Amino acid sequence: MRMSELSTVTGVPVPTLKYYLREGLLHAGHRQAPNQAQYDDSHVARVRLLRVLREVGGVPVARLRELVAAVDGVTTENIDAMRAAAYALSPVPPRAGPDRQRAREIATAVIEAAGWARVSDDAPDRENLAAAIEVIVGFGTHEDRLSIIDEYARVADAVARFEVADLDAAAPRDALLAQLVVGQVVFGEMLASLRRLAEEHHSAVRFETE
């Protein structure tokens, strides 16, 4: 198919497709002449993945680039590509405050308590977790808030267990990673929405009846 057809099929304007090509987010079409190229289903799939990540996941284009590099890497094992994709979805942790070191220790303890032995030492979410814990520790006077973290970890474990089990191991890597990434982003957004809805309900119950 030609670019205009790719555009109509995906609903993405031609200039935007060109932009994605320039940015290396979309692989070039099969060149047939200096100014002619053919696109196929792999392009359609890639564009759809990019749009889901941008629109649903709010992933910035710079992140998409790293992520796409992981998806396209031919030399790495599946697990390495998946790890790279997962890392690309981690936000940049906020700058450390005075309690960060202590928070890091708590984070390590939480990960150990959850039994996540296969998490690598340089996983960026170790730092993100520490950053969140630092804020929680620094904000309230309640030390007992920390007891809830292991509870959260159990919840996360159950969710992740389901999602990983749901992956289709036989799928080609593109599809496998797309499934992982879409699962992470979309299910993550869904959980966030559900959480806000639940909070609206419970705060209404609490503050309207007092």
Place this chain on the structure above:
Amino acid sequence: MRMSELSTVTGVPVPTLKYYLREGLLHAGHRQAPNQAQYDDSHVARVRLLRVLREVGGVPVARLRELVAAVDGVTTENIDAMRAAAYALSPVPPRAGPDRQRAREIATAVIEAAGWARVSDDAPDRENLAAAIEVIVGFGTHEDRLSIIDEYARVADAVARFEVADLDAAAPRDALLAQLVVGQVVFGEMLASLRRLAEEHHSAVRFETE
């Protein structure tokens, strides 16, 4: 205190404070001369709230304006201010695809099944939830993925229940909202990090041992 002191106390540059004044996010100081005004603790609290919302919550300034209107409204109840804060934290839903209507019906059913009767009809997260469901339905062939949504809702319910119980109802409104926002955002980030860590562990277990 004068503006420069407000600036050093909050860590926000003077031009930014002036910007917030212009935008109506920060109430004017107590005027003592045509070019002199005094600021007090209420200004410090407000600036802190604004920064928490912007930096931690990523709330756009346009949203802050709505939120501040709710906070400052003298006639509104706490619950209205809290609802406004919660709405400000909801992302703008992606544009609807062909399955959105069906997704909306599923979303409504999920909310009902969870027992969240106090969620208002115009809660933006109804649409966000529908958007996420639409992607899930549209992406995979598995219809049985939908069964997990109620599971997620139960998790969200437990989390929200804890967080709302932890709020200090006696605190001044700016502080109460800051607490709500920090709770929502930070606990949300923490849960997301834990989720990615758990996914790394479980996918390592699954894909390295196969």
Place this chain on the structure above:
DNA sequence: TCCTTGCAGATAGTGCTACTATCTATTACA
């Protein structure tokens, strides 16, 4: 064959957001 349409590649421009800088006239305070 002509001629309209589409294409690739390059460069430049747009719209939005959240500040940031500069200017003027005035005031505080060491």
Place this chain on the structure above:
DNA sequence: TGTAATAGATAGTAGCACTATCTGCAAGGA
């Protein structure tokens, strides 16, 4: 007294994600 700070107004900036325009060339129907 004079330096620094202030309010208010206006203009400028940086980053992001596109979007528009231009050039030379190719494709495919009339």
